[in-house]
Amino acid sequence: MAVSTATQASSDTKPAPPREWRRFKFPESLYRWGGVLLALVFVSYSIIYLNIPLDRFFNMFGRVGQLVADRYYPPEIDYVLEPDYLASVFDTIQMSYLGALFGMLMAVPLGWFGSYNMTPSRRFVYPVARLVTMSARAVHETIWAILFVTILGFGMMAGVLALTMFCIGFAGKLFAEEIEAIDMGPVEALRATGASELNVMAYAVFPQVRVAFTGIGIYTWDVAFRAATVVGFFGAGGMGWYLKRNILQIETYRVSAILVSIIVLVLIAEGISAWARARVAKAK
């Protein structure tokens, strides 16, 4: 039987391998375990520093249970079925999709300018677009709501604007990431034909990202709706205002009813959003 033995080259000619091996490698292991230790110290310090009443924490479950049973149950469902409240729910829905719509309209060019591969100018436009998107994203939607209420007064305009800013940040980043992930082949081809950058976007980029953008759009609306339920708390319109009012008036049964209504609506919105995104993904 013919046998070919390939020589394991290294072992014969190299010096004997080290018989020593340590698991703790300097300095990588030091950084790793040092980091973990630091985090642990920080956590312990935090608990002390913040005066977290650990006893209250452990008793919490009993207290929460009792609290809910006494003061939050049964929820006053009739309250949330009143026409005034239902009107505010309708307002909330409108605010959410207006905010999402305007936000996305502005997020599309921002996403384009903020994408490293397709931005018209990497030195100026790109950083600015990224900065705008990140700032819009970093500021919490409630802060936007408060700011707009302070400038423009109570009402839904503040709410829609706040949601718009939020969506610009949210969708802008996702759009930019999506554009950065495209196949550059068609883009190159179209640029080679001398097409304008706008046409390149329309013919080479847009068809590739269309489905993903729709998915992002639906997701953005979903998240905007969740925020919309709460902006009213700060005076920006929608059902959140009823929440605040009833908390101030210590109408706990109404508060729980409102919370239930918020949960139900958000769950419905989430269901719609999941269904719509699945449809879009399939229709690809």
Place this chain on the structure above:
Amino acid sequence: MATAQATADQVERIIAARSKTKIVRLLIFVVVLALVFLSVKTTIVDDTDWARIGSVWNVLESIGQFIGINWSLVPNLWQPALETIMVATLGTLLGVVVCIPAIWFGALNITPFAPITYPIARLMMTLSRSIHEIVWALFFVAAVGLGALAGVLAIAVRSVGFIAKMTAEAIEDLDPRPVEAIRAVGGSEFQVFIYAILPQVLPVMVGVIVFEWEINIRRSSILGLVGAGGLGLVFFRQLNTFNYPGVTTVILAILVLILFGEMVSYYVRKAII
């Protein structure tokens, strides 16, 4: 000649078909536009107190009030900023602990009794993500009183959804090959878990935790608005005393904090993956 005529017919047909889709699209567009206008009118236009807003100039003036940094405030911001990060960190960690049952039940390949436990897990995840952190904070303030604990709890509960979902998905996507190998070597189920399953899941989980921690800094910074301490409280006070440059200063501080969080998150996640 026949073929030329045929092609001309085809062209006609294609143009007609494309026009039809174009018209349909245009109609849809118009309808949507009309709906939007209607919404805008009923919500913004009718609801807004235009008199109070005044002219564009007045609005610009209002905005102008915010411009400026209240430097004297800055030294007093360190402590609330520290509090904000602490609340975010503790909240995230507590959230991880709470996650564990949700993860166990929420991964189809390890859930103990799929028809019951899997829906429970998904419900937990959905509830956690659907309810706004402000609502959770209000709830916990009612339950445990004002202060950092309410904030920590609110953030913990809010984080469960995302962390559990991503980790459960990582577990469902497990590569079975190392699992087979460790079994073949004679390892016990525990060793299979430690050697084959954990090394696959842990990096994903830690990455997700750090990502959520970064987002939680953003959330923690505003929970002070409902009584949970930190920069949110400072923001609230500045607003109530109409100290608008102070408000701007706090917002900038929050942005700096978020930037810090993003940097830490970026480097830690790079080291893990």
Place this chain on the structure above:
Amino acid sequence: MRYSASGPEILKGVSFEVGADDFFAIIGPSGAGKSTLIRCINRLVEPRSGEIVLYGTDVLALNSRQLRKLRRGIGMIFQEFNLVNRMSVMDNVLSGRLGYVGNMVGLFRLFSKEDISRALSVLDRVGLSDHVDKRADELSGGQRQRVGIARALMQDPKLLLLDEPTSSLDPKISREVMALIMEIAKEYKVPVLCNIHDVQLAMEFCNKIIGLQDGIKMFDGPTSKMNTKKLDEIYAMEVL
């Protein structure tokens, strides 16, 4: 060792004996049951009926603890290497000792000095001394399979099971790997059962062949007795 099993009708009454210095090749078309056969031996797949006797032990009668003990004495090398990608070469090789050490050792990676020095010499034997601390997914296919071989060696095996060890490797590396395994088997005096679809490699490195077709044993004998006609019989289904 005598063996006869039927899975969900994958293997239909296969029976053979393996001697202590045999390097068996199991060949046959896809779906013939080669992989199932290999996996029945260490019960990664449970056979429905039959008997497997290894060094006097009835494999099918073992409970889970005894089965673990059995498995730690059987080294298995996989087609797709089955390494833990994120872990280092050293940790992957050390995992070969998991059948011999307690749970806590595995959890905290507290392997003994002997284990570590054995790992180092095994890695030396397969030619990977330079890669000890690299992550498994930083290695090439051939290198990864050698880590798999090293892991199997760590177990001090009494039997080697190979499940298509070269299917994911290019031809030149395949020969190197098969040669390495053959050398090691001779050195450590361990019988080898190798599931392989490359008949040429089988003829070159193995001394006995089992041909399976559709779960039925069509050939069982020394390589010298194999010829083209018998090969055609075994692979007849493949042509269709």
